[in-house]
Amino acid sequence: MNVYLDHAATTPLRPEARDAWLRASETVGNPSSIHGGGQAARRVLEDARERLAAVLGCDPIEVVFTSGGTESVNLALKGLWWARADVSGAIVLPDGEHHATLDAVAWLHTHERAAVRAVPLSPTGRIDEAAFAAALPGAALATALVANNEVGTCNDAAALAAAAAAAGVPLHLDAVGAFGHVPVDFGRWRAGAAGATGLCALSVSGHKVGAPVGIGALVVSRHANPTALLHGGGQQRALRSGTQDAAGAAAFAAAAERAVAERDGEAVRLAALRDRLVAGVRALVPDAVLLGDPEHRLPGNAHLLFPGVSGETLLFLLDQRGIAVSTGSACQAGVPEPSHVVMALGRSETDARSVLRLSLGRTTTDADVDAFLAALPEAHARAAASGARARERS
Numbered sequence: 001m002n003v004y005l006d007h008a009a010t011t012p013l014r015p016e017a018r019d020a021w022l023r024a025s026e027t028v029g030n031p032s033s034i035h036g037g038g039q040a041a042r043r044v045l046e047d048a049r050e051r052l053a054a055v056l057g058c059d060p061i062e063v064v065f066t067s068g069g070t071e072s073v074n075l076a077l078k079g080l081w082w083a084r085a086d087v088s089g090a091i092v093l094p095d096g097e098h099h100a101t102l103d104a105v106a107w108l109h110t111h112e113r114a115a116v117r118a119v120p121l122s123p124t125g126r127i128d129e130a131a132f133a134a135a136l137p138g139a140a141l142a143t144a145l146v147a148n149n150e151v152g153t154c155n156d157a158a159a160l161a162a163a164a165a166a167a168g169v170p171l172h173l174d175a176v177g178a179f180g181h182v183p184v185d186f187g188r189w190r191a192g193a194a195g196a197t198g199l200c201a202l203s204v205s206g207h208k209v210g211a212p213v214g215i216g217a218l219v220v221s222r223h224a225n226p227t228a229l230l231h232g233g234g235q236q237r238a239l240r241s242g243t244q245d246a247a248g249a250a251a252f253a254a255a256a257e258r259a260v261a262e263r264d265g266e267a268v269r270l271a272a273l274r275d276r277l278v279a280g281v282r283a284l285v286p287d288a289v290l291l292g293d294p295e296h297r298l299p300g301n302a303h304l305l306f307p308g309v310s311g312e313t314l315l316f317l318l319d320q321r322g323i324a325v326s327t328g329s330a331c332q333a334g335v336p337e338p339s340h341v342v343m344a345l346g347r348s349e350t351d352a353r354s355v356l357r358l359s360l361g362r363t364t365t366d367a368d369v370d371a372f373l374a375a376l377p378e379a380h381a382r383a384a385a386s387g388a389r390a391r392e393r394s
Helices: 015-025 036-056 069-082 099-112 129-134 157-167 186-190 246-284 311-320 340-344 366-393
Strands: 063-066 090-094 115-119 141-145 170-174 198-205 216-220 289-291 301-305 355-359
Touching: 015 246, 036 063, 036 216, 036 246, 063 069, 063 246, 069 099, 069 141, 069 170, 069 198, 069 216, 090 099, 099 115, 099 141, 129 157, 141 157, 157 170, 157 186, 157 198, 186 198, 246 301, 246 366, 311 355, 311 366
Parallel strands: 090 115, 090 141, 141 170, 170 198
Antiparallel strands: 063 216, 198 216, 289 301, 301 355
């Protein structure tokens, strides 16, 4: 692949994370074993937990290592639902959430009879804080994205958490796409909450910040006690039993520290690259539309609507030129579907099939932007012609 513009799907392994994984892998032992090797592995694991907690603004005991964002979201939502004191209640669910959240809530609706209170998005993809707060009274739990993984719009996580605390409702925040790109501070967002209410859980994933695939974490407030999904050993406050991945945790901590240390500088650099890319697209394809909030968005995100053009076709044509982009979330098992996020903005299904998500990261350069802009006119013309022929046949 010559040009990689799909960092929101996964981002290249950081050298620091690779080196940390290799060093930790040389320590042979199960962190739960009491012999010397096991305790050496335990020290590696707990050091990683402390370091990750420091960059997430939480206590080490609140960090529960998982296999990634999807497991973290499922543990938070299902665990908080099963642990609720009142067997009734509903889940407050904004439109446009990641499918890990949507599918977990759908499962709870089907199998546990959980009611769902939807919260609409603004035309720019933002969760309205007043509408969110209005849906909270009497709810069993609530969830929200810190930043939308498709259109890149950033939400006011502090305001959402404060509303949940005021209503006495447990809140899960999905920070998988936000962590490492915008400030994420569990302790600050939880301020003012009492007991198992307000912000109780926060999901993050390692491969989004340059750690290996297969390691993530759920921050669980020490005041919350969600029901576990996995049983057998009682590790990690009995919230996630099983042999813990010390090497993965060490790699995640190293990647997270580096991502947070570089965050402010990278945000400025990537936002400038993104703005140049968007301006270039508009000059080449005047009817292209930037979706999402024009200002309050992830610095490396450009989500573009190309009217009358199939995003899938455009993706394949660009891929033939060695340019990797996306039509939306990469978590739908490779099945092309209209973007539910775009439709949540009030757009049509046709529009939802006509988008590309360009996500820049630490390896993105000016040359990458130039290469994309050079390849776009021909790819767009061919995709538009293909679309016109398809419409004629129908």
